[in-house]
Amino acid sequence: MFFKTPEFWYKDPNLFQKICLKPISEVYRLVSNYRYHLPCDVSLHGKKVIAIGGITVGGSGKTVVVSSICKMLKERGKKFAILSRGYGRKTNYALKVDNSVHSYRDVGDEPLMLSKQFDVFVGKNRAETADMADEMVEECEYLILDDGLTQKYLEPTKRIAVISNEQLFGNGEMLPLGPNRLDFDEIKSDIDALFVLKREGDDSAASFENIPVCYGNIKQDFGGISGRLIVFCGLGYPQKFFHIFSNFEVAKTISFPDHYPYKDEEISEMLEEAFRLGAQLVTTEKDLMRIPSKYWSQIKTVDVDISWESPIDFLF
Numbered sequence: 283m284f285f286k287t288p289e290f291w292y293k294d295p296n297l298f299q300k301i302c303l304k305p306i307s308e309v310y311r312l313v314s315n316y317r318y319h320l321p322c323d324v325s326l327h328g329k330k331v332i333a334i335g336g337i338t339v340g341g342s343g344k345t346v347v348v349s350s351i352c353k354m355l356k357e358r359g360k361k362f363a364i365l366s367r368g369y370g371r372k373t374n375y376a377l378k379v380d381n382s383v384h385s386y387r388d389v390g391d392e393p394l395m396l397s398k399q400f401d402v403f404v405g406k407n408r409a410e411t412a413d414m415a416d417e418m419v420e421e422c423e424y425l426i427l428d429d430g431l432t433q434k435y436l437e438p439t440k441r442i443a444v445i446s447n448e449q450l451f452g453n454g455e456m457l458p459l460g461p462n463r464l465d466f467d468e469i470k471s472d473i474d475a476l477f478v479l480k481r482e483g484d485d486s487a488a489s490f491e492n493i494p495v496c497y498g499n500i501k502q503d504f505g506g507i508s509g510r511l512i513v514f515c516g517l518g519y520p521q522k523f524f525h526i527f528s529n530f531e532v533a534k535t536i537s538f539p540d541h542y543p544y545k546d547e548e549i550s551e552m553l554e555e556a557f558r559l560g561a562q563l564v565t566t567e568k569d570l571m572r573i574p575s576k577y578w579s580q581i582k583t584v585d586v587d588i589s590w591e592s593p594i595d596f597l598f
Contacts, residue, residue: 286539287340287518291452291461299459307459314456315468322437324409330424331412332597333438335431337445338452338461340518340540343479343500344444345392345568348428350498350588351597352400355424358598362424363415366393367433368404370541376405376414391541391571392428408436424598431464431473440597441473447480447497449519450488461518475596479588481526496594502526503585510561512552515569516542523566526584533561544573553580 290299332351336342348364355362368390379389379397386394393402401419405411408427416422427433431441443466445451452461470476475494478487482499510531515523516538524535536552538544556563565573567583 286537287461287520291455292449292519293453295453295455295459303459304455307456310458311456311465314463315465317434318432318464318469320434322433323435324412325437326412326425329412329422330440330598331427331436331438332424332440332442333427333430333433334442334444335427335429335464337443337464337466338449338518339457339463340461341449341520341522342444342446342518344429345396346479346500346586346588347442347444347477347498348426349396349399350590351426351594352396353587354594355598356400360423360598361419361421362401362426363419363422364393364396364400364402364426364428365408365411365415365430365436366390366396366402366404366428367406367408368393369429370543371404373404374406376403376407376411378403378414378418386543386571391568394571395568396428406435408433410435412436431469442475442477442597443469443473444477444479446519446522447478447484447486447488448522448525475594477594481522497591498588499591501587501589503587505585507562507564507582507584510559511564512536512556512559512561513564514538514552515566516540516544516572517566517569527564533559542572544569546574549573549577549581553577 334344334348336344371390372387379393379402381394381397389404393404396402403411403415412425456462470493475496477496479498479500510533512534513527513532514536518540520537563581570583
């Protein structure tokens with residue numbers, strides 16, 4: 283099931299929305315808090331298990347954080363593996379991601395994207411997937427749990443929550459009245475740090491009391507992107523992606539639901555419109571994973587990395 287982010291998630295909901303959705307939201311909060319505090323099944327010894335997770339539904343930047351941490355580990359010569367559930371995949375068994383064989387339907391879009399640079403394993407049970415990684419990655423020292431704050435299979439040694447400085451906690455409400463799937467007030471004493479991601483030019487900084495906070499600046503590489511653009515994406519908070527093109531001539535922006543599986547006819551129509559407007563199609567690297575590969579050469583993507591304002595070596 284795919285849906286676009288409701289506008290009221292990032293502004294004050296109206297009375298009708300509150301009356302209809304607030305009771306469901308409060309039930310969701312109770313269930314979420316209960317599930318979060320359940321004990322994990324397995325605790326590993328001799329390995330560091332770093333769980334990275336978002337508070338809101340989509341758009342926080344947790345996958346970029348996972349990539350940034352893995353690049354640091356690689357630079358330090360450390361052996362590691364990424365463990366992911368593989369959201370939206372059609373397979374139901376644990377496997378190592380091979381981007382030359384698998385598609386996003388097999389493993390999910392984020393694991394497929396990350397597998398271009400790192401060892402990635404997908405499986406519902408993170409403890410079982412950790413065993414597979416241990417067998418296939420020699421002398422594996424670190425396990426990085428992508429979207430790992432809510433899983434209850436493997437006990438983390440470090441817990442990192444990620445939010446976007448642009449969207450923060452939206453209207454502050456839990457699903458479905460707001461964008462939050464975790465109650466930050468409930469988990470903040472349990473996390474080791476809050477990673478707050480800011481876009482370039484954003485000098486503001488939200489204030490968080492008594493919580494270790496690390497600020498990261500999102501860096502974009504627009505190599506090869508110029509002229510008129512048609513920008514599209516299927517993200518939980520598409521506005522954040524559209525904003526980075528403020529210095530470009532954007533003929534049109536198109537948003538799709540988060541993790542949306544693009545159809546041939548949709549890509550063909552956008553390419554035809556781009557030709558009529560004399561524009562170039564641009565999207566995210568994650569979206570490209572969900573587009574038939576025959577179109578990849580006709581669509582530009584933006585490479586993203588993080589510049590940390592303070593060291594995050596405490597993770598290692």
